[in-house]
Amino acid sequence: MGIIIQISQFLLGLSLLIILHELGHFIPAKLFGTRVEKFYLFFDVKFSLFKKKIGETVYGIGWLPLGGYVKISGMIDESMDTEAMAEEPKPWEFRSKPAWQRLIIMLGGVFVNFVLAYVIYFFLSFIYGDQFRDASTIQDGYLVENPLLTDLGFKTGDNITKVGDYVVENVSDIKGNFIGAKTITFIRDGVEQTITMPVDFLGQFSDSKRRDLFEMRYPLMVVKASDTSANKGANLKDKDVIRTVGGKTIKYIDQLKPVLNDLKGQEVEVTLLRDEKLITEKLKIDDNANLGIVYYSGADSKTMEKLGYYKMKTKEYSFGESFAGGYNKFTGQMGKYFGQLKEIGNVETGAYKGVGGFYAILNVFPDYWHWQTFWSITAFLSIMLGVLNLLPIPALDGGHVMFLLYEMISGRKPSDKFMEYAQTAGFFILIGLVLFANGNDIFKAIFN
Template sequence: METFLIRALQLILSLSLLVIIHEGGHFFFARLFKIRVEKFYIFFDPWFSLFKFKPKNSDTEYGVGWLPLGGYCKISGMIDESMDTEQMKQPAQPWEFRSKPAWQRLLVMVGGVLMNFLLALFIYSMILYTWGDSYIALKDMTYGMKFNETAQQIGFRDGDILKSADDKELVRFDMDMLRDIVEAREVTVLRNGEEKKILMPELSLLDVAKEDPMFVATFRPNIVDSVLAGGGFAKAGIQKGDSLLAFNGTPLNSWNEFMDEMGKLRSKAELEKKTSASFSLVYSRQGVRDTVTVQTNEQFMVDAVGGLVSYKETNLSYGFFESFPAGVTLGINTLKGYVNDMKYVFTKEGAKSVGGFGTIGSIFPKVWDWQRFWEMTAFLSIILAFMNILPIPALDGGHVLFLLYEIIARRKPSDKFLEYAQMVGMFLLFALLIWANFNDVLRFLF
């Protein structure tokens, strides 16, 4: 319950900040061009609001709604989610959105997306300024990588050190690295001191990312690093420094393979509704082999840690002014990666992977970590900016599309057309929202 509350609080805080900044972008340009803003709300307020106030001599009512599905900035003389069609039947007033030149209306509509993107760049810059950047370079992972069966069939071998994908250097172990590998025509690895070229078939990042064991993982030697006192390993006589050679008769060449076999045992025990399980383990100590039986506990925890390797860590620090170009680069690369991955959403598996608030909340850490919180907030700001600029009615991108049509064709779409487009767009968005959260429910239940 505590984990749920921590994640929920982080999600609410993050989304509230993003909504304020997004709607603040619309508000800023609207007021810059002397367009009246009637409402500025965090979350939606159908029927009632949790809090509202209207400053003296102000045209704007500020408030907090009860429906946490975003927020809105109600601008006079505009067909938006408020569907205030009665206002549109009245003669146009000089302070209304519809009375302003197309270029001003265009800036009002892109203001939210612009602010979200700038916010992400600023947050990334401040993260680098405050915490710097630390990682272990792939070239320094001297034990190389561990590859699953799919990767082995392509031509990778355990212990390969990843160097480049289509002549692009592979620097660190992350999703960008996996994306570069999957989309490359050729991957270069260092094998036994020699460079090897591996020709890549056509792969789907979505399929590769879901594979278990992972397509590629850091190689962990099959050597025990520490043993939990009183646990199953300690009772079986396993000690620090022992090499694990076989699990229930299956040879082990790495700690990765041991964990894979433990996962299979755990899954089998859960299907058979067993609260404990045992397995035979062949190990070697100073060249002497022995076989023992290890009994797992009720949680099927691994009572030993193995394969820990002390690699050299790369640490980068940034001065205040240095952090901004680095933050911009990080933000742009994040946007490129997200846009590139959007193509998978339109596949069958991609549609199943779409998630709602549960999925979004799960990306936040289980304990409060400010660095991780700001990283996730910046990422969500990138997503919000991109999703809102899509040319879908009811989104900012839909309004931008119609404004561009007006600028090019020199004629406005009719108010009736805009009303219907808004309704269709809202229907699509609510359908997507329901589908995404339905997927979350299915994941929780099954």
């Protein structure tokens, strides 16, 4: 069921972004009297799932969910309709319009992507506000199990206070600011320390089989005793929190294994927190140092706050304040994404190894439905789609914009033949990037 929810969110988010992006081209084209021959969600290679002609435009849904397009008359695009371009320009064609109108048509899709992202962040601020785990209230630092980090000198219990130039306020922002961070500052045993990150850390991380960086430390919360456990009939209930084992305090789940290793083969007294009361129970530890109990791998924020592990911080926005709140979220995410592209473009960082395709985007969505999460992810993907379309590759909007700016500055329009060659070259570059990104997904699925 989880994968169905993921795919549903992926297709809904992708479809919304594609339709609105293409509307960004379609609307100004129509306003300037330019004929739009086709408006498609997804690609209709050989056949369409649905199509209907209304006026001069065919609206349809293709079968290949790799994007979408509008086919504008008199424009050299992915259709490569060279026969139409060989004819004399018609008044309703793209090539007959002034350069400034053509520029607006080409920038329309990106403009809509950025406006959409801002509007989503505005409503997220107004409806949900900001609620996050206050990093200043974390008591005993974070869990560090990734060998890449332990080899650099990090240890479980380190309390991360600064990632690069970002002073950590929101726990969730640690990962978001990790890309491009040259140093990580933390508190260990009351002493502030700083570790310099290797230039190629992102490449090493992409090559590793571990997907975690700094994780939250969670309490030892019981689900049940396993069916084959010697403790199957013990007085254990769902969400009991184990506080002590054999007289030794267990505050976090990562502290359990060393204690069990010292007590294996014994029956010991265990203290449980249940409904805010402490109770004791006798449990057996087998010869392999296992209690035979299934545990929660995490806990929700309300439970963690109630148990005193950290505090949640909440900020609510009025309707007027949401304009600034949405703007701050929008610019913050824009900055992070440009930072990612900068690292990817620097071969020394190895960040290009982490580039993912459609499967990676699918996995960004959770396997449960939560509207706030869905819209947050969709807003970021809208920014990503807008920025990528601005890249100066002829097959993308940014490539067309690049040639239009050249025309407006120089007063010389590139020939149709040149544009055909440029479009073909851009198409192959784009296909190469798509194959590389999705090839990375396949490589990681097989080897990681």
